Amino acid sequence: MSETFLVAFEKRESYDASIVDARPWLLGIATRLMRKHVRLEARAWKGMVAGLAAQVAPDVIERAGSRLDAARLTKRLASAFRSLSAVDRDTLLLYAWADLDYAAIAAALEVPVGTVRSRLNRARRLMRDAAAVASASTDREIDHGRTDSAAQQA
16 A cells, blocks of 8 residues: 555656546555556466465365355356456456546546446356356356265165
8 A cells, every 4th residue: 555655656647647546546546556566476366275275174074065166156257357368457446446427537547438337247147157057167166976875875
């Protein structure tokens, strides 16, 4: 956050003072800084994720099924999220996490509002498709498990 304000202070001459809300401008700076940070720290994240995965404790038997379903869905959604282009991902995050409207996102990313709409539509469709595929594969596994159980009982 401090780096965002440092950059904003250094570029204060470029800010349009007629715009009352500086939040989109600041979030645009923050988004660009985060992209830079992600590029520089990608290797460290991979190592950290592997270390955290090794520390996961085994699930309780009663909750194992729902946790497995959630893990599959999370993995599918994470994969879909990673497959988004950087600009689509940033647009989705500014909408979902920063709670910006289309106009504010357009100002933050310095693109037209129509571009924001198409990026959000594309990102939502990909995430919705990933969730549907995960749900369908879980349903198939449940049905397959039922037929295996019936075959074993017979």
